[in-house]
Amino acid sequence: MTVPNLKLKYFKGGGRAAPIRVALRMHDIPYQDVFVTAPDYRQQPDIPLGTVPVLEISRDGKTETLLQSNAILCYVARLAGNLLPEEPLEQARALEYLGVVEDFYGYVVPSFRATDDDERKRMRESFAANELPRWLRFMASRLARSTSGYLVGDSLSVADLKVYSIWDWLGRDVLDYVPGSALLAEFPSIVAHKALLEQSARFTTALEALRAEGLA
Numbered sequence: 312m313t314v315p316n317l318k319l320k321y322f323k324g325g326g327r328a329a330p331i332r333v334a335l336r337m338h339d340i341p342y343q344d345v346f347v348t349a350p351d352y353r354q355q356p357d358i359p360l361g362t363v364p365v366l367e368i369s370r371d372g373k374t375e376t377l378l379q380s381n382a383i384l385c386y387v388a389r390l391a392g393n394l395l396p397e398e399p400l401e402q403a404r405a406l407e408y409l410g411v412v413e414d415f416y417g418y419v420v421p422s423f424r425a426t427d428d429d430e431r432k433r434m435r436e437s438f439a440a441n442e443l444p445r446w447l448r449f450m451a452s453r454l455a456r457s458t459s460g461y462l463v464g465d466s467l468s469v470a471d472l473k474v475y476s477i478w479d480w481l482g483r484d485v486l487d488y489v490p491g492s493a494l495l496a497e498f499p500s501i502v503a504h505k506a507l508l509e510q511s512a513r514f515t516t517a518l519e520a521l522r523a524e525g526l527a
């Protein structure tokens with residue numbers, strides 16, 4: 312397949328764009344990062360729902376936009392060739408994990424909109440005591456069942472990349488009032504999954520380059 316011209320619109324940060332960028336860079340797929348800033352991007356016609364990431368895809372003289380981080384990740388997975396399983400149930404499992412990460416965002420994102428620090432503290436502490444341990448227990452139990460160490464099948468998939476972005480976030484304790492690294496450390500299967508990905512030179516090279524640019 313000819314790789315189209317790709318522009319990824321997102322903030323100058325990791326978040327939902329990080330696993331997409333890792334997939335692109337691991338597979339040397341050329342693309343351009345286009346940084347948007349709030350609130351400008353909300354007015355842009357090519358960001359029709361007012362949210363990012365948005366992927367602009369140009370080929371054969373035509374340009375289209377693709378919304379939704381998970382759809383973009385699956386598209387990049389296909390360009391990369393081997394990051395989205397073909398087998399129906401494995402493919403559905405990979406999509407299941409992409410959705411499960413979106414559920415994670417659904418729990419925590421409201422705390423970013425808290426009007427003051429007391430409210431943010433209350434929301435984050437509730438998240439850390441309730442939804443987060445439940446979510447981690449679920450992920451840990453799924454990973455404990457894996458014979459390959461990967462979330463789906465025998466090799467790296469978009470599911471691992473998307474979930475890793477959460478391990479990375481929690482592991483670096485970037486969320487105030489959430490003891491992310493301490494919670495992760497309670498789950499050996501999660502620690503092992505994180506380490507498995509980090510053993511891949513291709514993965515860590517891509518991730519470290521993005522980190523150096525402030526993009527993961």
Ligand SMILES: N[C@@H](CCC(=O)N[C@@H](CS)C(=O)NCC(=O)O)C(=O)O
Nearest residue numbers: 326327361362363364378379380381
């Ligand atoms: N379901 C969408 C959610 C996109 C989304 O909420 N993106 C955030 C950044 S990670 C955003 O644009 N927030 C700005 C806003 O909601 O105003 C996706 O997965 O792409």
